[in-house]
Amino acid sequence: MGLTGLAIFKLLPKTNCKECGVPTCMAFAMALAAGKATLDQCPYVSDEAKEALESATAPPIKLVKAGSGDKVLEMGDEQVIFRHDKTFYHPTGIFIEVADDSNVEAKVEEINGIVFERVGQRYEIDGVAIVNASGNADTFKNAVAAAAAKTGKVLLLVSEDPAAIEAAAAGVAERKPILYAANGDNYEKMVEIAKKINAPLVVKGKDLSDLADLVGKIVGLGYKELILDSGERETSKVLADLTQIRRQAIKKRFRPFGYPTIAFTTEEDPYLEALQAQVYVSKYASVVVMKTTELASLLTLFSWRDNIYTDPQKPIAVQPGVYAIGDVTPDSPVYITTNFSLTFYTVQTEIEATKLPSYLIAFDTEGLSVLTAWAGGKFIGENIGPWLKDSDLNQKVSHKKLIIPGGVAAIKGKIEELSGWEVIVGPREANGIGTFAKLKLGA
Amino acid sequence: MPAEILKEKFTGRVQEVVLGATKDEGGTRAYTVKLGGSSTLPFLQFEGDIPNRPVIAFEIWDIKPDWHECFAEYYSDVWEDPVAWAKKAEELGADVIYLKLRGADPELENSKSPDECAKVVKAVLENTGAPLMVEGPGNPDKDNEVLQAVAEAAAGENIAIGLAEKDNYRGIAAAAMMGKHCIIARSPVDINILKQLNLMITEMGVAPEKIINDPLTGGLGYGIEYSYSIMERARWGALIGDKMMAFPVVCLAGPEAWRAKEANAPLEDAGPGWGEQKPRGIMWEAMTAAALLQAGGDLVLMRHPEAAKLLKKHIESLMVPNVY
Ligand code: B12
Ligand code: SF4
Numbered sequence: 001m002g003l004t005g006l007a008i009f010k011l012l013p014k015t016n017c018k019e020c021g022v023p024t025c026m027a028f029a030m031a032l033a034a035g036k037a038t039l040d041q042c043p044y045v046s047d048e049a050k051e052a053l054e055s056a057t058a059p060p061i062k063l064v065k066a067g068s069g070d071k072v073l074e075m076g077d078e079q080v081i082f083r084h085d086k087t088f089y090h091p092t093g094i095f096i097e098v099a100d101d102s103n104v105e106a107k108v109e110e111i112n113g114i115v116f117e118r119v120g121q122r123y124e125i126d127g128v129a130i131v132n133a134s135g136n137a138d139t140f141k142n143a144v145a146a147a148a149a150k151t152g153k154v155l156l157l158v159s160e161d162p163a164a165i166e167a168a169a170a171g172v173a174e175r176k177p178i179l180y181a182a183n184g185d186n187y188e189k190m191v192e193i194a195k196k197i198n199a200p201l202v203v204k205g206k207d208l209s210d211l212a213d214l215v216g217k218i219v220g221l222g223y224k225e226l227i228l229d230s231g232e233r234e235t236s237k238v239l240a241d242l243t244q245i246r247r248q249a250i251k252k253r254f255r256p257f258g259y260p261t262i263a264f265t266t267e268e269d270p271y272l273e274a275l276q277a278q279v280y281v282s283k284y285a286s287v288v289v290m291k292t293t294e295l296a297s298l299l300t301l302f303s304w305r306d307n308i309y310t311d312p313q314k315p316i317a318v319q320p321g322v323y324a325i326g327d328v329t330p331d332s333p334v335y336i337t338t339n340f341s342l343t344f345y346t347v348q349t350e351i352e353a354t355k356l357p358s359y360l361i362a363f364d365t366e367g368l369s370v371l372t373a374w375a376g377g378k379f380i381g382e383n384i385g386p387w388l389k390d391s392d393l394n395q396k397v398s399h400k401k402l403i404i405p406g407g408v409a410a411i412k413g414k415i416e417e418l419s420g421w422e423v424i425v426g427p428r429e430a431n432g433i434g435t436f437a438k439l440k441l442g443a
Numbered sequence: 444m445p446a447e448i449l450k451e452k453f454t455g456r457v458q459e460v461v462l463g464a465t466k467d468e469g470g471t472r473a474y475t476v477k478l479g480g481s482s483t484l485p486f487l488q489f490e491g492d493i494p495n496r497p498v499i500a501f502e503i504w505d506i507k508p509d510w511h512e513c514f515a516e517y518y519s520d521v522w523e524d525p526v527a528w529a530k531k532a533e534e535l536g537a538d539v540i541y542l543k544l545r546g547a548d549p550e551l552e553n554s555k556s557p558d559e560c561a562k563v564v565k566a567v568l569e570n571t572g573a574p575l576m577v578e579g580p581g582n583p584d585k586d587n588e589v590l591q592a593v594a595e596a597a598a599g600e601n602i603a604i605g606l607a608e609k610d611n612y613r614g615i616a617a618a619a620m621m622g623k624h625c626i627i628a629r630s631p632v633d634i635n636i637l638k639q640l641n642l643m644i645t646e647m648g649v650a651p652e653k654i655i656n657d658p659l660t661g662g663l664g665y666g667i668e669y670s671y672s673i674m675e676r677a678r679w680g681a682l683i684g685d686k687m688m689a690f691p692v693v694c695l696a697g698p699e700a701w702r703a704k705e706a707n708a709p710l711e712d713a714g715p716g717w718g719e720q721k722p723r724g725i726m727w728e729a730m731t732a733a734a735l736l737q738a739g740g741d742l743v744l745m746r747h748p749e750a751a752k753l754l755k756k757h758i759e760s761l762m763v764p765n766v767y
Contacts, residue, residue, distance in 0.1 A: 083672055116717065236761050274730065295717065299716070310668055
């Protein structure tokens with residue numbers, strides 16, 4: 001990434017000893033540049049060369065992981081500033097705060113219970129941030145232990161007192177918690193603690209310059225499992241800082257900013273808080289720490305996160321084909337929709353709710369919605385008709401009746417002509433399927 | 444190691460468009476509203492100026508709307524009467540009134556004539572002070588007739604009329620020019636069509652300071668990410684100097700958000716974990732709108748007064764200066 005073979009060659013020993021498995025240092029340099037070799041294959045690179053090569057070939061934003069088991073959260077390793085350039089890879093982790101002097105178990109239980117399902121996706125809170133509100137190290141340690149016992153989610157330990165962090169972290173080391181935070185006064189001690197358990201450490205600056213400075217010092221101590229907090233808390237200023245950090249990491253390869261980021265909400269109103277968190281999800285935060293457990297706030301925030309982190313170049317699609325919903329029989333109705341996963345799951349959920357076993361065709365539209373595919377010529381009688389005529393549905397059902405979405409009533413005639421099936425125009429929106437099935441299909 | 448602030452050097456800026464005309468300007472509006480004008484990405488005041496904050500328009504209809512029952516609490520006393528409704532929208536904090544002439548849909552039984560529509564518009568203008576936007580029924584032929592009549596009736600008021608689309612912009616553009624109004628040009632989530640349509644409208648003689656774009660908004664969870672990226676690309680285009688991408692952007696957030704099941708479903712029909720409909724519907728709309736602001740929305744159309752209220756506060760927090 002970035003470096004040419006020639007630039008790499010200049011940093012190699014140039015002895016052509018062949019121990020790396022290729023005949024010359026030059027050949028090895030070319031292989032490195034092409035990503036076909038790794039630096040550790042050469043035993044003789046100097047430490048300085050290693051450092052220079054590693055930082056030049058490292059991704060612009062380091063991948064940092066927290067948590068354990070099936071709850072590992074991956075942060076960073078993003079490549080672009082705008083999702084239309086490529087995609088955003090690692091969805092923002094959404095954490096909820098719990099004060100150490102509150103009823104920790106009850107709160108964590110509540111957080112565990114927040115689970116949403118929509119369009120085939122399941123969302124849950126990614127992590128719990130235990131805050132040392134008491135200022136007491138023992139209280140903190142007990143609260144962290146209590147939270148850890150109650151949840152497998154990623155833990156974020158919030159205290160700028162190294163003694164409190166050390167005591168609490170020791171008990172949950174194998175959980176790989178995130179430690180918050182190293183500042184100008186405590187960083188040496190914090191780095192020591194983080195190193196011991198190899199946990200990601202948040203670096204909290206007073207502003208961007210202070211942050212860069214502090215990261216430089218911590219990297220100097222040999223620790224790189226870092227997450228950045230510029231210290232700013234006002235929405236518009238956090239937006240500016242997060243933008244700067246992302247831009248400088250990607251466009252300038254400014255190493256001190258090449259790490260994931262964390263942001264904290266401050267709005268008191270749970271709905272405004274969700275809108276504030278939305279800004280940070282949209283603009284580059286790897287973790288957002290919130291206070292609210294209000295369902296409407298979190299459901300909408302997760303939905304937005306899901307949207308912004310989908311790959312803009314390929315719509316999420318389901319496998320095209322015929323899906324049986326429930327215990328189908330030859331009398332079961334047959335519906336058709338597209339294989340765009342949003343469309344498919346929306347329709348599938350509604351058909352399921354009719355309790356009437358049915359077939360649902362996910363017609364191959366290359367992942368486009370009904371109207372988009374229709375406008376693009378991919379969900380029209382000319383394609384559906386011939387497909388249906390040859391489909392094994394002809395053997396599976398005895399009736400030859402197809403229900404189509406109301407938005408594309410115009411394709412009825414052509415399908416009938418080309419397939420020999422009768423077409424019934426269904427409701428426009430999927431949420432009309434329940435009533436439709438009751439009235440027309442006797443569900 | 445001091446962090447140097449990285450600023451993009453933009454040469455372009457979003458076109459500024461004024462909506463409404465006061466007495467001095469030949470109209471009767473109590474105030475005007477300015478859209479666009481930014482020379483930077485959304486809310487990044489550190490590298491450019493944002494002369495105008497995003498504007499909130501309230502959606503009203505000329506007939507009783509088929510909206511979710513939760514709107515009755517706010518509008519049932521006014522929604523049979525567009526004038527009363529418009530006044531209520533002003534009271535509730537609308538910067539702009541967005542009147543949708545659904546009643547002129549030719550498929551309706553008592554479809555309103557262009558004349559009747561013009562009368563509604565006139566009455567709304569006579570009884571309110573906010574700048575006005577008017578959307579036709581969405582049928583190409585009828586849109587042309589209706590908006591022509593509306594443009595005449597509102598002459599001097601500098602309203603906005605739409606939606607002009609690629610296959611149906613001439614009549615609407617002519618009406619806008621004749622009445623010295625603004626035009627809302629819609630493209631179907633497509634950056635090339637957006638440019639092309641702007642070009643065609645400009646070539647017809649519509650002045651740049653009279654053009655507003657609707658790049659078509661998907662609701663949260665229903666295609667919004669496509670709209671978001673098209674808007675980001677258009678804004679970038681505007682800032683690097685492409686004038687045909689530089690028109691202020693309206694996002695019809697309210698109507699799109701309220702198409703979603705998540706906004707409407709009562710608790711009994713809701714998905715796992717969704718909670719009560721009331722806050723969910725409000726937040727579905729507010730989140731849709733707020734997300735689109737991050738992509739460069741200059742005006743958002745809102746339906747629920749509570750969602751609009753949240754958005755207004757949210758915009759205030761985003762407009763706090765962030766110059767380094
Ligand atoms: C996002 C989007 C896109 C995305 C595509 C996303 C995707 N994966 O499909 C992009 C940007 C690529 C796109 C492109 C185009 N788009 Co487009 N797009 C949209 C947008 C904003 C949302 C679509 C969406 O995701 N809807 C959500 C899904 C769930 O809806 P749905 O599939 O229709 O399903 C619903 C119902 O149909 C029903 N239903 C579905 N299946 C079934 C089955 C049965 C049996 C029943 C009863 C009901 C039912 O239930 C669902 C929920 O209610 C809409 C406008 C809008 N706000 O809706 C325009 C829209 C669909 N696009 C449109 C157009 C014209 C295009 C283009 C042709 C534009 C162009 N470039 O020329 C292209 C064509 C693309 C191509 N390559 O062929 C038009 C179509 C107009 C028309 N009626 O002909 C729309 C309506 C916008 C407009 N008003 O102009 N688009
Ligand atoms: S092992 Fe190192 S020094 Fe030896 S040839 Fe390969 S690159 Fe050159």
